[in-house]
Amino acid sequence: MISTFALTKYYDTKPAVRDVSLHVAVGETCALVGPNGAGKTSLLKMLAGLLRPTSGKIEVAGVEVGVEPKRLHEIVGYVPDTFGLYDELTVAQFLDYFARAHRVAAEKIEKRINGVLELTGLTSKTRAAVGSLSRGMRQRLVIAKTLLHAPKVLLLDEPAAGLDPHARVELRDLIRELGALGTTLVVSSHILTELADFCTSVVIMERGRVVRAGQISALVAELSGGIPVRIELLDEASVGALIAELQAREAVQQIEARALTIDCAFVGERTALAALHRELVGQHRGIVSFYERQLTVEDVFLAASSREVA
Amino acid sequence: MDSKLADRLNPEFVRVLRTSLTPKRTLFIAATTLALLAVGALLLWNSWAGWLMRSDINVSVAQIARHFGEDAFNKLSIVLLALVFVLAPATAALSFVQERVRGTAIFQQMTLLRPFDLVLGKFLGSGLVSYFIAALVLPCYFAAAVIGDVSQSLVLRMCLLLLIGGLCCQAVGILVSALLSGPTERALRGGLLVGPAVGGAGAITALVTSEIFMRNWYLEQTWYFYGYSLYPFQIILILFAFVGAWAFVGAVRQVKAVQLIPTGARTIWLFFASAEALLVGLFWGWEQYVRVHYFHESPYEGLIFYLTLNLLALAALAGGSALRRGRLREWWSGARDPLALFQRREIRNTLQTYAVALLIAETGLCALWVSYHLNLTSFPANLSLTTQLLPIALGFACIAAGLAAFVQFCALQRFRLGGWAGVLFACLFFITMLAAGATFTDKNNTPTLVNPLTYVTAICEGDPYLDKTVPAEYKDLELKQVIQRNDHWYNKQAERPADDVLLAMTMHGLLAQLILGSLCFGAAALKWRATREAILREP
Numbered sequence: 001m002i003s004t005f006a007l008t009k010y011y012d013t014k015p016a017v018r019d020v021s022l023h024v025a026v027g028e029t030c031a032l033v034g035p036n037g038a039g040k041t042s043l044l045k046m047l048a049g050l051l052r053p054t055s056g057k058i059e060v061a062g063v064e065v066g067v068e069p070k071r072l073h074e075i076v077g078y079v080p081d082t083f084g085l086y087d088e089l090t091v092a093q094f095l096d097y098f099a100r101a102h103r104v105a106a107e108k109i110e111k112r113i114n115g116v117l118e119l120t121g122l123t124s125k126t127r128a129a130v131g132s133l134s135r136g137m138r139q140r141l142v143i144a145k146t147l148l149h150a151p152k153v154l155l156l157d158e159p160a161a162g163l164d165p166h167a168r169v170e171l172r173d174l175i176r177e178l179g180a181l182g183t184t185l186v187v188s189s190h191i192l193t194e195l196a197d198f199c200t201s202v203v204i205m206e207r208g209r210v211v212r213a214g215q216i217s218a219l220v221a222e223l224s225g226g227i228p229v230r231i232e233l234l235d236e237a238s239v240g241a242l243i244a245e246l247q248a249r250e251a252v253q254q255i256e257a258r259a260l261t262i263d264c265a266f267v268g269e270r271t272a273l274a275a276l277h278r279e280l281v282g283q284h285r286g287i288v289s290f291y292e293r294q295l296t297v298e299d300v301f302l303a304a305s306s307r308e309v310a
Numbered sequence: 311m312d313s314k315l316a317d318r319l320n321p322e323f324v325r326v327l328r329t330s331l332t333p334k335r336t337l338f339i340a341a342t343t344l345a346l347l348a349v350g351a352l353l354l355w356n357s358w359a360g361w362l363m364r365s366d367i368n369v370s371v372a373q374i375a376r377h378f379g380e381d382a383f384n385k386l387s388i389v390l391l392a393l394v395f396v397l398a399p400a401t402a403a404l405s406f407v408q409e410r411v412r413g414t415a416i417f418q419q420m421t422l423l424r425p426f427d428l429v430l431g432k433f434l435g436s437g438l439v440s441y442f443i444a445a446l447v448l449p450c451y452f453a454a455a456v457i458g459d460v461s462q463s464l465v466l467r468m469c470l471l472l473l474i475g476g477l478c479c480q481a482v483g484i485l486v487s488a489l490l491s492g493p494t495e496r497a498l499r500g501g502l503l504v505g506p507a508v509g510g511a512g513a514i515t516a517l518v519t520s521e522i523f524m525r526n527w528y529l530e531q532t533w534y535f536y537g538y539s540l541y542p543f544q545i546i547l548i549l550f551a552f553v554g555a556w557a558f559v560g561a562v563r564q565v566k567a568v569q570l571i572p573t574g575a576r577t578i579w580l581f582f583a584s585a586e587a588l589l590v591g592l593f594w595g596w597e598q599y600v601r602v603h604y605f606h607e608s609p610y611e612g613l614i615f616y617l618t619l620n621l622l623a624l625a626a627l628a629g630g631s632a633l634r635r636g637r638l639r640e641w642w643s644g645a646r647d648p649l650a651l652f653q654r655r656e657i658r659n660t661l662q663t664y665a666v667a668l669l670i671a672e673t674g675l676c677a678l679w680v681s682y683h684l685n686l687t688s689f690p691a692n693l694s695l696t697t698q699l700l701p702i703a704l705g706f707a708c709i710a711a712g713l714a715a716f717v718q719f720c721a722l723q724r725f726r727l728g729g730w731a732g733v734l735f736a737c738l739f740f741i742t743m744l745a746a747g748a749t750f751t752d753k754n755n756t757p758t759l760v761n762p763l764t765y766v767t768a769i770c771e772g773d774p775y776l777d778k779t780v781p782a783e784y785k786d787l788e789l790k791q792v793i794q795r796n797d798h799w800y801n802k803q804a805e806r807p808a809d810d811v812l813l814a815m816t817m818h819g820l821l822a823q824l825i826l827g828s829l830c831f832g833a834a835a836l837k838w839r840a841t842r843e844a845i846l847r848e849p
Contacts, residue, residue, distance in 0.1 A: 010640045013845075050419060052570055054640055069571050073420050084413025088329045097328075100321035101421035145417070 001026045001153060001184045002047060007056035009042050009208075016042040018208040020056070024186060024201065029179040031195035031216075032188035034205035040188040041081060043205070044155045047186065048078035061152055077151035079142050081158040087131030091122060094130050095145060102149035116144040120174060136167025143174065154178060156187045172197060226253060226265035227273055230293040231280075233260045238286025245280070252276075263293065322423060322431020326405075330438055339439065343446045351450070354382055379458025386451045387468055387524070393444045394476030395516035398437035400509030402483030405432040406491035406565075407504060415491060425565035429558065433484050437476075444472075464524065467543055471523045474547050478554030479512040485557040488564035519546050536591045537681075545592070552588055556581055575659040575666070582667045585623070586674040589616055595681045609682045610776035614763050616678060617706060620671040621713070621762070625733045627667055628714040631660040632721035632729025635841060642845050668710050672703050683775050698773070701816045702766055705823040709762045712827030715834035722837045754811070759819030760826055769816050772806030 002024040009017040017039040024030045032040050045051035047058060049065045049072045058065035061075045086094055092113065099109045117123045120140040125133065133141060139159060146154065156175070160168045176198040179185055189195055195202075202219065204212040212219060233239050239257055246252045246264060251272065254265040266273050277290050358378045409415040418428060455465045486508055522528050523543050532539040535548070559577060566573050593612040641651055651657065679699050713736055720732030727734065740761050747758030753768035770776040807815070 012636045013639045048420065049570060050416065066570060067572070069569055070422055070424075073422055076420075078416075078420055080416050082413060083416065086325070086329060086412075086414060088332070089325070093325075093328055097321055097325045098417070098421065100317075100324070101418075101423045103422045106317045149422070 001028070001061055002186065003059045004043075004047075005057040005059075007043070007046065007058060008054050009039075009046060009051065010054045015208045017046070017053075020205075020208075020210050022203055022210055022213050024184060024203075026184055027179075027182050028201050029175070029185040029187065029199050031199035031202045032186055032205065033190065033195065033202060034211075035190055037207075038190075038205040039208040040190075040205055041157055044078070044157050044186065044188055047153075048076055048155050049073065050078070074149065075151060076153045076155060077146035077149070078155045079139075079146050079157060079159060081161060083142060085130045085138060085141065087129065089130055090127050091117070091130060091133070091141060092126045094141065095148060098145045099148045104149060112148055112150075116147045119147065119177065120144040121170065134167075136163050136170065139163060139167070139171065140174065147178075151183070153184045153186070156185065158189055159187065160189065226267040227270070228293040229264050229266050229273070230289075230291055231262045231264075231287060232289045233262070233284075234286040234288055236260070238284055242280070242284055242287070245283070249276070320427055320431040320434065322418075322428055323434045324431075326431060326435025327438060330435065331442065336442070339442060340446060343443050347447065347450055350385070351382065354378055354385070375457050376459055379454045379456070380460060381458070382454035383451065383458050383460050386447060386454055387520070389447060390444055390451065390468075390472055391516040391520060392513070393440045393447070394437075394472050395479050395512040396509045398440035398476060399479040399483035399512040400505040401440065402433065402436035402480045403487045403504045403508035405436045405484060406487040410491050419569050425562050425569060425571065429484060429488070429561045429565055432487075433480060433558065433561075436484065437480050461526075464526075467523045470547060471520065471543075474550045474554070475515070475519060478550040478557070479508075479515060481554040481557035481561070482511075483508045485561040485564070488561040488568075491564075491568060519550075522546055534592075534594065536594045548588070552584070556584075572655070575663045578663050579666045579670070582623070582670045586620075586670050589619060590674045590677050590681075593678055608777050610766060610770040610773070613675075613678060613682075613770075613776065614766050616674065617763055617766065620674070621706075621710065624664070624667060624671065624710050625713055625717070625736060627664060628717040629729040629733040631663070632717050632732065633657070634721050634728045635724070635845075638722075638841060639845050642842065664714055668707060671710070672707060675699075675703055675706065694773070694775075697812070697816065698769055701769065701820045702762070705765055705820050706762045708823045708827035712823075712830035715827075716830040719830065719834040719837050722834075722841045754815045754818065756818070756822050759815065760822040762823060765819045765823070768819065769812065 003022070005021050007017055007020040008015070020039075020043060032043065034040055042051060046053050046065065047060065049069045052066060060072060063072050063075060065072055086097075089097070095113045095116065096109065099112060100106075104112055114123070117126060120143055122137060122140055122144060125137065130138070130141065143156075143159070159175070160171055163171060175185065175187060179198055179200075187195060187199065199216060201215050202213065203210055231242065233242065239260060239262065242262060243255060243257055246255050246262070251266055251268045252264050253267060254263075256263045266276065273292075281287050281290065355374075355378050358381065359374050406415070409418060421428075423431075452465070454460075486504055490504055523546070528542050531542055533542050533545045534540070535545060559581070563573055563577060593616050638651075641654065676699065683694070713732075716736060717729045717732035720735060721729035723731070725731035740763075743757040743761045744764060747753070747755060747761070747764055750758065753759070753764070753771070758764045758768055806812075
């Protein structure tokens with residue numbers, strides 16, 4: 001769905017995006033993560049056809065970016081990190097304007113507006129002035145406006161920035177719902193926990209370069225080097241004893257202790273892991289819990305970053 | 311608004327309409343305008359009635375009404391001019407800037423609205439408040455014209471001025487706004503100034519042009535366009551229509567550029583061609599100088615004016631499209647192959663456009679030259695091709711090409727103004743050369759001849775086709791009378807230099823301009839190379 005080939009963007013001599021080649025498949029929800037200044041916004045703007053690359057090529061659903069911008073905008077929807085709205089209009093008028101501006105057929109406009117309002121949970125605000133909406137509602141209104149022409153690809157730049165926890169949860173649900181509808185999503189954020197729940201692939205950027213990219217499950221397996229296991233203990237005395245026990249076993253690697261928690265990777269079959277579990281619980285009375293840890297985007301990012309730094 | 315009506319209208323226009331003319335605001339504006347009109351009419355009536363009563367003249371109500379109507383017509387003309395020439399363009403100038411400042415520009419960029427529709431919507435929408443007030447004032451305006459017994463011709467002229475002149479100013483406002491809608495910082499900085507600045511420019515335009523439309527004695531004058539005699543106001547209307555249409559096209563083009571829609575160079579070529587056609591039409595033919603301008607000007611002065619405008623336009627084109635270090639750094643950082651740079655469409659378009667603009671300027675020069683040398687049955691058909699036209703055209707081409715190279719040279723320096731610094735230096739250089747040339751007693755000196763404009767003066771002085779101060783041999787009676795009057799009044803006869811002196815002067819000037827152009831090219835080439843090496847050395 002989205003492919004970039006040796007994409008580079010310089011601002012004067014400062015590289016914002018360097019030699020980025022990546023591929024996002026149809027229906028994927030891709031997390032674009034990286035610290036501030038990593039080049040996420042520049043990359044998203046180039047994907048949306050809003051920024052001209054210095055060199056390289058982008059294809060979105062077979063349309064080459066920069067050749068036919070209007071055809072691209074039929075396919076792509078972009079939600080910027082910062083934006084303003086027409087505060088004087090009502091929500092319905094605001095959406096009506098963008099529906100017409102996106103060439104939605106006149107007879108379909110009302111239905112389409114009602115659909116996006118329902119999806120974004122703004123039905124009760126139809127007649128409210130845009131200026132009277134809260135930050136979270138404004139964010140949802142922009143997403144509603146972006147969905148009016150049913151884009152195949154949706155690019156969200158830091159969508160949760162500035163939202164309160166409740167609005168974040170709502171936004172997360174909305175993104176998950178959009179992903180379930182088959183829209184290809186690219187969501188950028190530097191707050192990794194925001195993305196962990198619903199992303200199927202990840203692109204990690206640092207200083208303009210892609211450090212790591214691929215399916216989250218594949219990256220997790222690659223980076224963890226085995227089945228990630230977390231053991232939580234009752235007291236510090238148990239931690240020392242258990243670490244000594246674990247170090248003696250070849251199948252247990254990457255042992256890291258943090259307060260009353262031990263993280264490690266188990267190399268082997270799951271049945272062997274179950275046996276280890278039984279054995280350790282039998283020997284060490286201080287074990288409170290023993291479970292397979294679900295690695296998140298955050299873990300992938302931290303592992304990839306540490307490798308990059310190294 | 312009825313949704314069926316909204317379906318048919320431009321979406322951007324509907325949006326601006328909903329934003330700027332809300333029902334409450336509309337009611338307030340209408341009430342205030344009508345109240346002000348009523349108070350103004352009352353005050354005016356009282357002042358005329360009181361004045362006429364006091365002046366011991368036996369006056370009837372009809373006479374008071376006539377004076378009142380005439381005065382009201384004049385005052386309302388000023389009000390309408392202010393609305394259409396000042397308020398509407400000032401609002402238009404803020405339309406795109408406001409989007410950028412508000413943060414909505416990015417959404418408009420992503421819509422499927424064509425740039426033409428977007429500009430049209432803003433163009434129609436930005437003048438809504440002004441035109442709404444004007445629509446309320448117009449019935450009173452026409453009523454005042456009827457009461458004051460104002461001539462229908464004047465009313466019609468004023469309507470044309472308000473309509474075409476107003477639309478032109480508004481289009482200029484939109485263009486300015488579109489040009490400033492690039493980077494946010496520029497929009498923020500310009501946003502505060504651009505509205506008043508455009509409004510001020512509109513006010514000056516209204517002041518200058520309204521006299522030509524309102525005063526009847528301008529109808530006794532004749533201006534020429536390709537030899538056809540027209541009223542001055544008709545020429546002004548042509549100019550308004552030309553500027554307005556191209557300002558609108560320019561705004562659409564700028565929006566396309568901002569939306570990264572590929573734009574071809576042909577529109578700019580067409581602009582240059584139409585501008586030259588207009589300019590040539592205004593300066594066309596020897597006869598009009600003799601008939602109309604015999605007090606002041608010679609055909610070659612028209613030629614100099616034409617060349618000056620062309621040189622300024624070419625300088626502006628060069629200044630606007632010169633490549634700065636930053637842009638080259640960006641491109642060379644991305645692709646280090648030096649030849650790849652010349653594959654870029656931006657560079658190819660710029661080079662082609664400059665060459666085409668220069669070619670069009672030269673074509674216009676030739677057309678004017680022909681118009682000054684032919685069509686006079688009494689004159690021998692001598693175009694002075696090799697002795698005058700060719701050297702002037704060649705010299706102009708050398709200087710224009712050298713100017714572009716010099717501007718690019720300056721753009722590669724670390725001047726804050728970039729290429730525009732080159733334009734400024736070039737102007738200063740030619741002004742200095744003009745001053746230096748004036749210190750010599752004769753015109754055969756390098757400072758005079760290196761300037762393509764004073765070069766024309768030097769080699770055309772005393773020419774019977776181009777210098778009207780020379781008594782020419784002709785048979786046309788009317789023209790003879792005119793020239794005789796001219797000679798009689800000024801008693802001046804310019805002497806044509808001897809042929810060998812003229813030839814030496816022609817070659818001297820041509821060589822000087824050729825060397826100057828080559829020096830500029832050399833400097834630009836060396837600077838380009840040095841810049842490239844410096845940039846590629848950077849980590």
